[in-house]
Amino acid sequence: FEPVKIAPSILSADFMNMERDIAMIEEGGAGYVHVDVMDGHFVPNLTLGVPFVKQLKEVAEIPLDVHLMIANPLVQIPWFLEAGSDIVTVHLEALDAVAGEVEQAIGMIRDAGAKAAISIKPDTPTEALAPYIPLLDMVLVMSVYPGFSGQSYIEGSDARVAEVAAMAAAAGTRPLIEVDGGMGVKTAGSVAACGADVLVAGNAVFGALDPRAAIAEIARIADE
Ligand code: DX5
Ligand code: ZN
Numbered sequence: 001f002e003p004v005k006i007a008p009s010i011l012s013a014d015f016m017n018m019e020r021d022i023a024m025i026e027e028g029g030a031g032y033v034h035v036d037v038m039d040g041h042f043v044p045n046l047t048l049g050v051p052f053v054k055q056l057k058e059v060a061e062i063p064l065d066v067h068l069m070i071a072n073p074l075v076q077i078p079w080f081l082e083a084g085s086d087i088v089t090v091h092l093e094a095l096d097a098v099a100g101e102v103e104q105a106i107g108m109i110r111d112a113g114a115k116a117a118i119s120i121k122p123d124t125p126t127e128a129l130a131p132y133i134p135l136l137d138m139v140l141v142m143s144v145y146p147g148f149s150g151q152s153y154i155e156g157s158d159a160r161v162a163e164v165a166a167m168a169a170a171a172g173t174r175p176l177i178e179v180d181g182g183m184g185v186k187t188a189g190s191v192a193a194c195g196a197d198v199l200v201a202g203n204a205v206f207g208a209l210d211p212r213a214a215i216a217e218i219a220r221i222a223d224e
Helices: 015-027 050-059 073-082 101-111 126-135 157-171 188-193 211-222
Strands: 005-008 033-038 064-069 087-091 115-120 138-142 176-180 198-201
Touching: 005 211, 015 050, 015 211, 033 050, 050 064, 050 073, 064 073, 064 198, 073 087, 073 101, 087 101, 087 138, 101 115, 101 126, 115 126, 115 176, 126 138, 126 157, 138 157, 157 176, 157 188, 188 198, 188 211, 198 211
Parallel strands: 005 033, 005 198, 033 064, 064 087, 087 115, 115 138, 138 176, 176 198
Antiparallel strands: none
16 A cells, blocks of 8 residues: 655745745655646746756755646756656647657656656546556646646546556556646545545645645545
Protein backbone atom coordinates (compact mmCIF):
# COMPACT_ATOMS: atom_id res chain seq x y z
CA PHE A 1 0.00 0.00 0.00
CA GLU A 2 1.36 3.35 -1.12
CA PRO A 3 -0.25 6.40 0.50
CA VAL A 4 -1.67 8.96 -1.91
CA LYS A 5 0.60 11.96 -2.37
CA ILE A 6 -0.58 15.56 -2.49
CA ALA A 7 0.94 17.95 -5.01
CA PRO A 8 -0.06 21.51 -4.07
CA SER A 9 -0.27 23.77 -7.11
CA ILE A 10 1.75 26.92 -6.51
CA LEU A 11 -0.46 28.77 -8.96
CA SER A 12 -2.63 29.37 -5.89
CA ALA A 13 0.33 30.30 -3.64
CA ASP A 14 1.57 33.80 -2.83
CA PHE A 15 4.06 34.60 -5.61
CA MET A 16 5.69 37.30 -3.48
CA ASN A 17 6.26 34.81 -0.67
CA MET A 18 6.93 31.68 -2.65
CA GLU A 19 9.87 30.44 -0.61
CA ARG A 20 7.76 30.65 2.55
CA ASP A 21 4.85 28.86 0.87
CA ILE A 22 7.07 26.04 -0.42
CA ALA A 23 8.51 25.53 3.07
CA MET A 24 4.97 25.49 4.44
CA ILE A 25 3.71 22.75 2.10
CA GLU A 26 6.84 20.70 2.72
CA GLU A 27 6.15 20.95 6.43
CA GLY A 28 2.58 19.86 5.72
CA GLY A 29 3.76 16.66 4.05
CA ALA A 30 3.33 17.53 0.38
CA GLY A 31 4.81 14.95 -2.00
CA TYR A 32 5.57 17.30 -4.88
CA VAL A 33 5.47 20.96 -5.82
CA HIS A 34 3.01 21.16 -8.73
CA VAL A 35 4.08 23.89 -11.16
CA ASP A 36 1.48 25.05 -13.70
CA VAL A 37 3.11 26.45 -16.81
CA MET A 38 0.63 28.20 -19.13
CA ASP A 39 1.56 30.08 -22.28
CA GLY A 40 -1.53 32.01 -23.34
CA HIS A 41 -1.79 29.83 -26.47
CA PHE A 42 -2.48 26.23 -25.49
CA VAL A 43 -4.62 27.68 -22.71
CA PRO A 44 -5.85 31.28 -22.41
CA ASN A 45 -3.96 32.00 -19.21
CA LEU A 46 -0.29 32.96 -18.81
CA THR A 47 1.59 31.97 -15.65
CA LEU A 48 5.30 31.31 -15.29
CA GLY A 49 8.24 29.96 -17.22
CA VAL A 50 11.74 28.53 -17.16
CA PRO A 51 13.54 31.18 -14.99
CA PHE A 52 10.93 30.77 -12.28
CA VAL A 53 11.25 26.96 -12.29
CA LYS A 54 15.01 27.36 -11.97
CA GLN A 55 14.57 29.45 -8.83
CA LEU A 56 11.97 27.08 -7.42
CA LYS A 57 14.49 24.27 -7.79
CA GLU A 58 16.90 26.18 -5.56
CA VAL A 59 14.47 26.34 -2.65
CA ALA A 60 12.33 23.19 -2.96
CA GLU A 61 13.41 20.00 -1.23
CA ILE A 62 10.61 17.84 -2.64
CA PRO A 63 10.46 17.09 -6.40
CA LEU A 64 9.13 19.62 -8.90
CA ASP A 65 6.12 18.29 -10.81
CA VAL A 66 6.05 20.56 -13.86
CA HIS A 67 2.77 20.61 -15.80
CA LEU A 68 3.32 22.12 -19.24
CA MET A 69 0.16 23.60 -20.71
CA ILE A 70 1.97 25.07 -23.69
CA ALA A 71 1.93 24.84 -27.46
CA ASN A 72 5.00 23.38 -29.22
CA PRO A 73 6.30 21.69 -26.06
CA LEU A 74 9.20 19.99 -27.90
CA VAL A 75 10.92 23.38 -28.13
CA GLN A 76 10.73 24.10 -24.40
CA ILE A 77 11.08 20.64 -22.81
CA PRO A 78 14.92 20.81 -22.83
CA TRP A 79 14.82 24.18 -21.06
CA PHE A 80 12.49 22.93 -18.34
CA LEU A 81 14.71 19.87 -17.87
CA GLU A 82 17.77 22.08 -17.61
CA ALA A 83 15.94 24.20 -15.01
CA GLY A 84 15.63 21.16 -12.76
CA SER A 85 12.16 19.71 -13.35
CA ASP A 86 11.87 16.28 -11.75
CA ILE A 87 8.64 15.31 -13.49
CA VAL A 88 7.69 16.86 -16.82
CA THR A 89 4.07 16.52 -17.95
CA VAL A 90 3.14 17.36 -21.52
CA HIS A 91 -0.37 17.50 -22.97
CA LEU A 92 -1.25 14.88 -25.54
CA GLU A 93 -3.32 17.53 -27.35
CA ALA A 94 -0.22 19.72 -27.83
CA LEU A 95 1.68 17.01 -29.69
CA ASP A 96 1.40 15.60 -33.22
CA ALA A 97 0.95 11.90 -32.51
CA VAL A 98 1.12 10.89 -36.18
CA ALA A 99 4.51 12.58 -36.52
CA GLY A 100 5.83 10.65 -33.51
CA GLU A 101 6.04 13.68 -31.27
CA VAL A 102 4.63 11.91 -28.23
CA GLU A 103 7.41 9.31 -28.19
CA GLN A 104 9.90 12.09 -28.92
CA ALA A 105 8.74 14.14 -25.92
CA ILE A 106 8.81 11.12 -23.61
CA GLY A 107 12.28 10.19 -24.87
CA MET A 108 13.67 13.69 -24.29
CA ILE A 109 12.39 13.74 -20.73
CA ARG A 110 13.57 10.26 -19.78
CA ASP A 111 16.96 10.65 -21.45
CA ALA A 112 17.56 13.62 -19.15
CA GLY A 113 16.82 11.44 -16.14
CA ALA A 114 13.49 13.02 -15.34
CA LYS A 115 10.11 11.32 -15.07
CA ALA A 116 7.81 11.58 -18.08
CA ALA A 117 4.07 12.12 -17.91
CA ILE A 118 1.34 12.76 -20.46
CA SER A 119 -1.82 14.64 -19.60
CA ILE A 120 -5.24 14.53 -21.22
CA LYS A 121 -7.95 17.19 -21.12
CA PRO A 122 -11.45 16.16 -20.02
CA ASP A 123 -12.67 15.71 -23.61
CA THR A 124 -9.83 13.51 -24.81
CA PRO A 125 -10.74 9.81 -24.72
CA THR A 126 -8.56 7.84 -22.31
CA GLU A 127 -7.97 5.28 -25.11
CA ALA A 128 -5.76 7.87 -26.82
CA LEU A 129 -3.17 7.14 -24.11
CA ALA A 130 -3.00 3.43 -24.87
CA PRO A 131 0.11 3.37 -27.08
CA TYR A 132 2.12 5.39 -24.56
CA ILE A 133 1.18 3.81 -21.24
CA PRO A 134 4.16 1.40 -21.23
CA LEU A 135 6.54 4.33 -21.84
CA LEU A 136 5.28 6.58 -19.06
CA ASP A 137 6.19 7.21 -15.44
CA MET A 138 2.91 9.00 -14.85
CA VAL A 139 -0.42 9.83 -16.48
CA LEU A 140 -2.19 13.08 -15.58
CA VAL A 141 -5.96 12.99 -15.85
CA MET A 142 -7.37 16.53 -15.90
CA SER A 143 -10.56 16.85 -13.87
CA VAL A 144 -11.15 20.43 -15.09
CA TYR A 145 -10.42 22.14 -18.41
CA PRO A 146 -6.86 23.38 -17.99
CA GLY A 147 -6.29 27.11 -17.68
CA PHE A 148 -7.34 28.28 -14.25
CA SER A 149 -7.23 27.26 -10.61
CA GLY A 150 -10.35 27.26 -8.47
CA GLN A 151 -12.65 25.48 -10.94
CA SER A 152 -15.13 22.76 -9.96
CA TYR A 153 -14.28 19.10 -10.38
CA ILE A 154 -15.93 17.59 -13.47
CA GLU A 155 -18.10 14.66 -12.39
CA GLY A 156 -17.12 11.40 -14.01
CA SER A 157 -13.39 12.12 -13.91
CA ASP A 158 -13.06 9.29 -11.38
CA ALA A 159 -14.35 6.85 -14.03
CA ARG A 160 -11.62 8.11 -16.37
CA VAL A 161 -9.03 7.40 -13.68
CA ALA A 162 -10.39 3.86 -13.42
CA GLU A 163 -10.12 3.48 -17.21
CA VAL A 164 -6.47 4.52 -17.15
CA ALA A 165 -5.76 2.16 -14.23
CA ALA A 166 -7.40 -0.69 -16.15
CA MET A 167 -5.42 0.12 -19.31
CA ALA A 168 -2.19 0.11 -17.32
CA ALA A 169 -3.05 -3.20 -15.66
CA ALA A 170 -3.88 -4.71 -19.06
CA ALA A 171 -0.52 -3.51 -20.38
CA GLY A 172 1.24 -4.99 -17.35
CA THR A 173 2.63 -1.63 -16.20
CA ARG A 174 1.83 0.74 -13.39
CA PRO A 175 2.53 4.41 -14.16
CA LEU A 176 1.48 6.76 -11.39
CA ILE A 177 -1.92 8.31 -11.99
CA GLU A 178 -2.26 11.97 -11.09
CA VAL A 179 -5.53 13.93 -11.00
CA ASP A 180 -5.62 17.71 -11.37
CA GLY A 181 -8.49 20.15 -10.94
CA GLY A 182 -11.04 20.76 -8.21
CA MET A 183 -9.40 18.34 -5.80
CA GLY A 184 -10.26 18.70 -2.13
CA VAL A 185 -11.89 16.88 0.76
CA LYS A 186 -15.12 16.35 -1.22
CA THR A 187 -13.50 14.96 -4.37
CA ALA A 188 -10.32 13.17 -3.24
CA GLY A 189 -12.01 10.01 -2.02
CA SER A 190 -13.57 8.78 -5.25
CA VAL A 191 -10.58 9.44 -7.52
CA ALA A 192 -8.26 7.75 -5.02
CA ALA A 193 -10.59 4.76 -4.84
CA CYS A 194 -10.44 4.58 -8.65
CA GLY A 195 -6.64 4.36 -8.61
CA ALA A 196 -5.20 7.87 -8.32
CA ASP A 197 -1.74 8.05 -6.71
CA VAL A 198 -1.12 11.80 -6.78
CA LEU A 199 -3.68 14.56 -6.24
CA VAL A 200 -2.98 18.13 -7.31
CA ALA A 201 -4.67 20.74 -5.14
CA GLY A 202 -4.43 24.49 -5.54
CA ASN A 203 -7.35 26.27 -3.98
CA ALA A 204 -8.07 23.54 -1.42
CA VAL A 205 -4.54 23.93 0.01
CA PHE A 206 -3.59 27.59 -0.37
CA GLY A 207 -7.13 28.86 0.13
CA ALA A 208 -7.37 27.04 3.46
CA LEU A 209 -6.87 28.78 6.79
CA ASP A 210 -4.18 26.22 7.55
CA PRO A 211 -2.63 24.85 4.33
CA ARG A 212 -0.59 22.29 6.28
CA ALA A 213 -3.68 20.81 7.86
CA ALA A 214 -5.48 20.88 4.49
CA ILE A 215 -2.77 18.72 2.92
CA ALA A 216 -3.02 16.19 5.74
CA GLU A 217 -6.80 16.17 5.61
CA ILE A 218 -7.01 15.61 1.83
CA ALA A 219 -4.42 12.82 2.11
CA ARG A 220 -6.32 11.22 4.99
CA ILE A 221 -9.58 11.19 3.04
CA ALA A 222 -7.84 9.83 -0.07
CA ASP A 223 -6.40 6.94 1.92
CA GLU A 224 -9.67 5.95 3.62
C1 DX5 B 1 -5.50 23.89 -14.03
C2 DX5 B 1 -4.16 23.59 -13.38
C3 DX5 B 1 -4.34 23.06 -12.00
C4 DX5 B 1 -4.96 24.06 -11.07
C5 DX5 B 1 -5.41 23.37 -9.82
O1 DX5 B 1 -5.31 24.27 -15.34
O2 DX5 B 1 -3.47 22.61 -14.13
O3 DX5 B 1 -3.14 22.53 -11.49
O4 DX5 B 1 -4.12 25.12 -10.76
O5 DX5 B 1 -6.13 24.27 -9.04
P1 DX5 B 1 -7.40 23.84 -8.17
O6 DX5 B 1 -6.97 22.75 -7.24
O7 DX5 B 1 -7.76 25.11 -7.47
O8 DX5 B 1 -8.44 23.34 -9.14
ZN1 ZN C 1 -1.76 21.49 -13.14
